[in-house]
Amino acid sequence: MKCRKCGGRAALELRRHNAAFCPPHFLEFFRKQVAEAVHKHRMFTREETVLVAVSGGKDSLALWDVLIEEGYQTAGLYLDLGIFEYSQESKAKCLAFAAARGQKLVIERVADAVGAPIPEVQKATRRPTCSACGLSKRYLMNRAALEHGYQVVATGHNLDDEAATLFGSVLHWQMDALPRQSPALASTHPKLVRRVKPLYRLSELETAAFAFLRGIDYIVEECPFSKGATSLAHKELLNRLEESSPGAKHNFLFGFLEKARPAFARAEAVALQECASCGQVTTGAVCAFCKLADQVKRRMIE
């Protein structure tokens, strides 16, 4: 298989783009996709300092690597979840990455904030581990950014992550989650920092290939609690679909972002109130049913 740009030996085939690239041209493609994401959604400027949430995995370290190489001002944020050897190894990867590139790494321990490491939180609350973990991460990312003076937090969510999350939200018609699914969430409150996902245009295979080709030492082993996670089941379904229909994940996510999300966002923005006539929830002063009933009543009198 040959590189689409130079005809050299390809390292990666991208079926959804009907293309293949050699290592240098794949790295160029990858960086262009990140640049496009940052530009299109006005994620951050070169004057801002970006707090990159890193886990030691391929996605977040690939993201940090791209942003450093592109000349953005960055610092890393590692949240120590206290998940046995997995956390020790992932923290070591982040520390080594930051040290090799002369970057600042902020470390926060979940146990200090929550009162116990993630495995104990799960036992104490009986809440699904990934749920308690995700909640803690979102909270601590925002708090750390505020405390350390960063206006924006960047996470390593990729196309597969976003497509799987959308699939889960649609499967359960989570009307509150759908408007919030976006590559960039603006700050809507002085104590809520902007959150961006510059890798949303790139698949998981592509972020792994980028990390490998850049020689990034990332943790390949998965979190022990991710076994059986719903998101993995959704990813498997989507990957089987992608196999027979290349581009399906891209079309699903980008179609939502371009065509459907605005409608959900509008729906969320509408203020609800009680109908002045019947008390049921409506968007206007009087609900559509009462208006209809009123019309019928007047016709009957006429």
Place this chain on the structure above:
Amino acid sequence: MKVILRNPRKEVEVSGQRRVKDLLTELDILPSTVLVIRGNELLTGDTVVGGDDILEVRPVISGGGLRAPAGPVR
């Protein structure tokens, strides 16, 4: 050739030559879910492998963590 699988780590001996895509089909692995690595190079599906090759089949799928929980129907 020797094929090293990860998560869990396992080594498989495979005889004869075949394309990477055929090898993955035999191992029941979706091509979009793994990197196939030989030394310091990534291999595409049409690459013929065999003989003394040592391949690492590295999974790329991660789950849990920051993803929003599917949760119950509200």
